[in-house]
Amino acid sequence: MLDLRFVRENSDLVRKAVADRGLEVPLDDLLEKDRRRRAVLADLEEKRARHKRGNKEIGERMRKGEDPVDLREEMGALSEEIRALEEEADALEEAVREILIRIPNLPHESVPVGPDETFNREVRRWGEPRTFDFQPLPHWELGERLGILDFQRGVKIAESRFTLLRDKGALLERALINFMLDLHTREHGYTEVFPPILVNEESMFATGQLPKLEAEMYRCRDDVLYLIPTAEVPVTNIHRGEILEEADLPLYYCAYTPCFRREAGSYGRDIRGLIRQHQFNKVELVKFAHPDTSYEELEKLTNDAEEVLRRLGLPYRVVALSTGDLSFAAAKCYDLEVWLPSGGEYKEISSCSNFTDFQARRANIRFRPSGGGKAQFVHTLNGSGVAVGRTVAAILENYQRADGSVEVPEALRPYMHGLEAIEP
RNA sequence: GGAGGGGUGGCAGAGCGGACUAAUGCGGUGGUCUUGAAAACCAUUAGCCUUCGCAGGCUCGCGGGUUCGAAUCCCGCCCCCUCCGCCA
Incomplete structure (x- = not known):
């Protein structure tokens, strides 16, 4: 398996290596899904951080004897959003991985180039x-x-x-x-x-x-x-x-x-x-x-x-x-x-x-x-x-x-x- | 195959719904002290993901579920240990 970051940053090199082997890999698909995954992840993590802070506050207020109903409801709704984003991020990650594990290793520069x-x-x-x-x-x-x-x-x-x-x-x-x-x-x-x-x-x-x-x-x-x-x-x-x-x-x-x-x-x-x-x-x-x-x-x-x-x-x-x-x-x-x-x-x-x-x-x-x-x-x-x-x-x-x-x-x-x- | 017990940081081991940002010990590393070492003391001691960075997030065997919130409760799976049975 190649390093995803390496593939992201050297897509032309990978493309050539795969072609030299006479193989085909949906590299553009991978790059696109990877981009989307990172965008979803940024959103997801921001919401998770907010969720964490909110829950901590609920704990603190309950210890003081309050019951912050409004905050509980807000966190409940946020929890739903997080769940949906997690599903999306997981699906994208899995899709990226499915492609990544099928990309062959990069041939060394000393390897003769040819189809067979x-x-x-x-x-x-x-x-x-x-x-x-x-x-x-x-x-x-x-x-x-x-x-x-x-x-x-x-x-x-x-x-x-x-x-x-x-x-x-x-x-x-x-x-x-x-x-x-x-x-x-x-x-x-x-x-x-x-x-x-x-x-x-x-x-x-x-x-x-x-x-x-x-x-x-x-x-x-x-x-x-x-x-x-x-x-x-x-x-x-x-x-x-x-x-x-x-x-x-x-x-x-x-x-x-x-x-x-x-x-x-x-x-x-x-x-x-x-x-x-x-x-x-x-x-x-x-x-x-x-x-x-x-x-x-x-x-x-x-x-x-x-x-x-x-x-x-x-x-x-x-x-x-x-x-x-x-x-x-x-x-x-x-x-x-x-x-x-x-x-x-x-x-x-x-x-x-x-x-x-x-x-x-x-x-x-x-x-x-x-x-x-x-x-x-x-x-x-x-x-x-x-x-x-x-x-x-x-x-x-x-x-x-x-x-x-x-x-x-x-x-x-x-x-x-x-x-x-x-x-x- | 049957019955029971258990999977928490490099290791041991506590925690069993909200200060877990995971106690404590051992081991490792650096330092103080020492002629040197030991001891003692101080500090430090996971990985991964996103990000130029700040920072944030994830991970307590794995996967689901309950809940505003799960190492902790529920369900399924995997693995390990003990005893019994079988067996080269």
Whole structure:
């Protein structure tokens, strides 16, 4: 959410930012309602002040034994007027808010301007895609042949886009989670947390999933709780409504959680394999940063996520998303894309974003400046570090051998009882 | 799920129709005193909204209602605690 005062005073800037994203927002409507609300409020407050003084006088006179009937009647009438004005002011405030919460964050000046992903800009590449002297298989075929991915039974147990991991497949998944958590906690300075996987509406609103992405989420039938689509939600909400100490910033958290997404509207996409699942595991990195350093923190966070891929020896590239591809709450975002031989392309495996004060304002997360003074909103950041299911796919495809076995990346072997390869 | 108790400032806790402009204590900050510290004493110690400012308004879990007037009375909801039941 943007600051209403900022929107009021910089409407042209906001208008341009929304247009750059290829979106439309009834900004003039908002400005007009905001103007009217402030006019009503001035009137209302003047009447309330009069009402207060009058009531105080009634109290004083009644204590002296009088009954000021005329004043009581006057205050009664004033009370009616106040009630009407309150209703008007509340309605206007609500209308303003309804528009305001749907305005996306302002893209950072370094974000490439363009209507869609074709305007994304590649920032760097790491690693060389391997050349095969045999016909490489897609990971779903490798996984089924190795008996570690069971798609049919996943569908039987749940529905399509759910997969059963077996034996070395389950072990590989678990090894990756532990490897990533260890890397971030022991070498990158993150504090590990394990948060609730079901969260309430306030939490979903705070990070920006609600109201816009309601259809993307699984909801419980008898309780107003949602399955998290990413650990970003519960972890960012750790400090919702809190005032942090400036000296404690930046705070680094990482969390492994399962994630659940309905993938509404992506019927035909990535239908085979592990790429687009309704349930997947992810290790997430979350930061609460000082506004002055949040963009440096974004670079560091992105590098922390990249380190996972470098240690695993998976070729990747980093892409700066354009205004049209940027998510609702993000001011800037780098996607990490891992090389997948089956498609002969780079595929998103992590998304690292700076949300500036956009989520912090919705979540009311502030910090008290060390020198004293007004509490300010922190900047929140997060990024996958990284998506586990897609990493499994990338390892299977990039480390496959001609005989259908898959070499275990060296960094992972300590986490897999020294196993060097997954064989049929 | 059943029964009871309770949500008041950073924390504890009083107030239970009109001086609430929310007592008091603790904690925090600044100061006096001190070689330094502790103690003591003094001062200070919420957020938000409107406004250029003066100033005004809102907020006692949330939402309604009664009343000239609600932290206080009534109704609904949410959350927490204790006990019982169920349960990994």
